[in-house]
Amino acid sequence: MDLVLVGSFGYDTISTQHGTVEDTLGGAAVHAGLAASRVLHQEGRVGLVSVVGQDVDPSDLEILRSHNLDLTGIETLEGLTFRWTGRYEGAMDQAETLNTDLNVLQVFNPKVPEEWRSAPYLFCANIHPAIQASVIEQMESPALVAVDSMNLWIDIEREALSSVLRRADIAFLNEAEVRMLAEEPNLVLAMRAVRDGSALSGGAEAGRGPPILVAKKGEHGLLMIADGYTIAMPAYPSRDVIDPTGCGDTFAGTVMACLAESGVENPTEKDFRDALIHATVAASFVVGGFGTAPMVKLDRGTYHARLDRFRRIIGA
């Protein structure tokens, strides 16, 4: 196993100006997994740790398996699968959550399969920070641990989230979440405060934050700050923004898969830039349709044509 992903598995009901879909396959681990499987496409390279209820549609699991994702880490519990209902309006830069039913996520106690614990790359996609912490603890000595999160956990689980962020090598956060965590409107200053730990529970005295911080800016691209260098990159200019759900998960999943693919334990600036270019292009496909459909049907030719176009647009 090269890359272990933990995060939610769910069914989403999503409304945008382009329509509504009900109970469509979604969740952070699912989106990140599908993205990672495009890069690490041989069997046995990407494993998902998540939980589903007894109502899970076997054909959805089949979709994931057909992408060579290892589902040994997905537990089935009594009850219903996690459900999220959300809406996007206007420029669609932020989801409005209409309803969340945690269901089986509420009682999920993740168990990383024994043979996955030595995997070098771990991505904790968005899920309760206590679950992320538990997975980090079960891993032996991963070379790179990445963490994503959401505004909800900043609001109600700041301490648990802070502790997870201190254990991460890389954090992926929306820019609004970085500003919120640091209570600082200037993104560069807010990122500095997260990285040096002063924006986290316990402050800088409790240790530094994630040395590599990627602020995801949606249609405005990204800003990544690491020790010694900074990368700024615009998004792919999309005219077909149908549904942004899963965009951030796809983005982070692709970055981690690219790093895992190159096999480096200490990725360089160039490794990251390449990974971020792939991630930006992958994310641009996800927003072009509802749920996981765009990634499931994406073919290599279409992907690589856009990758070329994006490199030209940014002058890379």
Next chain:
Amino acid sequence: MDLVLVGSFGYDTISTQHGTVEDTLGGAAVHAGLAASRVLHQEGRVGLVSVVGQDVDPSDLEILRSHNLDLTGIETLEGLTFRWTGRYEGAMDQAETLNTDLNVLQVFNPKVPEEWRSAPYLFCANIHPAIQASVIEQMESPALVAVDSMNLWIDIEREALSSVLRRADIAFLNEAEVRMLAEEPNLVLAMRAVRDGSALSGGAEAGRGPPILVAKKGEHGLLMIADGYTIAMPAYPSRDVIDPTGCGDTFAGTVMACLAESGVENPTEKDFRDALIHATVAASFVVGGFGTAPMVKLDRGTYHARLDRFRRIIGA
């Protein structure tokens, strides 16, 4: 004369979380002129067309002259100089106008000095579109005409603005203005509608819009769409955002000065990318202090160090 600039000359009263300055030298032509003078620094290359009142401080005109800007096109009229009072809050991405006194701008009837009319490059910085149109008409056959504007003119002078935009080779607009003009939240679609003329008064039947459109996105950089190619570029990640006033004027003034410096009549993608990199870096300095002060005191060493750093950040 290589580059003629028309736009406002004014005194600004600006409040941000970092303080307040009163009646500081400002105006679109002033900011654009100072920016252009950094690139085209020999005497007689940049001329300003604007208007001041009898209350203009001679030392402010001296500052502009000391940057080798030709002020022959600046008229002095009876009355007071244009004044603007504005405020920025939070992430400082938008100015809130508290007061505008047009004063002499209200009766300004621009006269382009005879010997400037053959100049190859014209930049109409923000000012009433009728004044922009008058200046365009007085020019003989400029190789490149660029136009900037503001939300006010979209609101109250859409027809006059549309007519100016149809005569422009390049338009610089804030992304919010592009969306507003096109009544379309997706920026790429909105830009297409401005470029093909369908978002302008009279619609696409009345002719196309500006073939080259630069959407200025403030701290999120820019998106430029031209016939056959697209350029996306992030902003320089600034931690010292003191006052964004003049940022857009500095940006556009620098682009036009770089194009004028290279002397090309049909700038290539590479010409634009280089100009946009310079413009982004120049703009990053303006936001680091109030009014024109940062550009007036900027030295070449500091500028070029940041230019190098920015090229690395974007991987150019």
